[in-house]
Amino acid sequence: MFKDIEELFVYRNYSIKQVLEKIDLGAKGIVIVVDEVKKLIGTITDGDIRRAILKGYNLESVIENIINYSPIYATLDMTKEEVKDLFIKKAVKEIPLVNSNGQIIDLISISDILLPDGKENSVVIMAGGLGTRLEHLTKEIPKPMLRVGQDPMLQHIISNFKQYGYNNILISVNYKAEIIENYFQDGFAYGVKINYIKENKRLGTAGGIKLAEDYLDKPFFVINGDIFTNLNVQNMMEFHKNSEFDITVGVRKHTFHIPYGVIDAENNLINSVKEKPSIDYLINAGVYCINPDLIKYIPKDTYFEITDLINICIKNGFKIGSYEIKEYWMDIGKIEDYNKVNEDIYDLVCCDKKGE
Template structure:
């Protein structure tokens, strides 16, 4: 069973108040009633609870009387078309997926079937930042919802992954999370499937990844929610897998010019002088490919930065690689970065459209 479905499960002997809490946490409008072995007994929707309360039932009363004991279900060994047929014939929007022993595996939404199947790799977008360096712009909006051109940064990130077939998105949210959730909802309108993991306190990039553990069983992407790029993400994942890395860090060449003449000397004898040389370094670009087992290095419910995870992997003898990003890339950390990328975006989007035409 995927851990992300655990938040939808409730035992038969619980109360209406308990059920309300599970529905609120699960955010799916439905909960799954199970026995001690997680075998499905029935389902309850938020509408069922509303109707029970209107009839005068108290929060402390048992939920047993309004459980749907014979829900529509499907099984994990059924094909996609067979499951789709169940949705159509039974006219339902959600179906619990069970194994043949009757244990809950996951909850499937009709939108999951209507979307293109896509690739199995999840994309985790870290969208919970406060954006303190962009004050004035982020007082009303989370940083990842600031517009680049006509659309929020997050939408550009999602679209870039979607065009390469990565349509399973996890948004790690915190600051003003409701704005992001109200905008993107399930992601269906944007051609992707979006789930949300919520930080109740600041956890850093590493801690945010840990919250997504239950979803992940294949190599996955992590990207900061303030990165604007047209990176070919498929090439990066192929590089990660083909080189058998455990963690791949997207890197970017960054140079800066020293505004003075640099003296190279030995024992007070000048050997040469360089006038205003440019030094070049590889910097962390905030985009990663990570194998699922690496998540186990991240402590639960603790603030943990991605740099700590990278260093931990190196110390443990894991294969940690770097992938140079040569496409357009901008970390929107400062107000001047935000204005610069908005100046660049029109030209970039035109180039992307020309590329699409040439590929047709």
């Protein structure tokens, strides 16, 4: 279902340019022509506009003569099977839904009907970063679209959640967003439902979550778009719920090797010497389970990191837990990390196939 259906509304006196702006905003390839009381008049697709331009229309032309005045639509009294038949017989991807008065109340996507509902928990993927540490690799494409093996890193993230039944995906985009949107579109080809959260400026991880607030009414995942992992996300969500945490932070054990002998001394008296010891730390792995009632602590339209949210929640007495990720995990922050995960991908794929 569409988040804010009025974002897709246009009127007969609109120009082609105004309609194109609406199509770009809605990212559905279609807008709905309505009257002053939101009754359905017709539809216009990006294909309709291309054909109009070829006929000689320009960006300032009024849309009245290119409207499809006989649009396919569904009504509230139709069953899911009847709506499904509409999609199949008419070979369309989106169908407006109207009430008994003919007023638009929603836009149904083919993925809403043909894909399984999946689990109730959404997945928010942060894919708007610049990836500057990867230098020339991200000058033309956003970092989550870098290929790991044969597929973009973002596709691996989506596939890992999908295999556990989490197919409601929200992707927060900013830098070169059109590349991601054009590749994945509504997610139907990948067996998931994708909605895009568009950051007009960089908002940080938590700031991006705030934009997705209307979609999130159950505990949800957040993952950075530069994380490559085969984490069992089902186990993590069950742990989050069973532990009754408000936020669960995926953590990774990181061992720091000191290349020297370490002296333990007090008042110039040496108590012990440890030769090249190792120290274990738990580091933030960029994967989280979060309860939706915490979103109210995130300010609107403000750069806000998820660490800021975590610290505020700790101060307010919420339960913040950790879940150790023992599966393969790599934060692709540097070129060396990217090269390493591409070396490892073959073994990971082979292992997955052997386990099937």
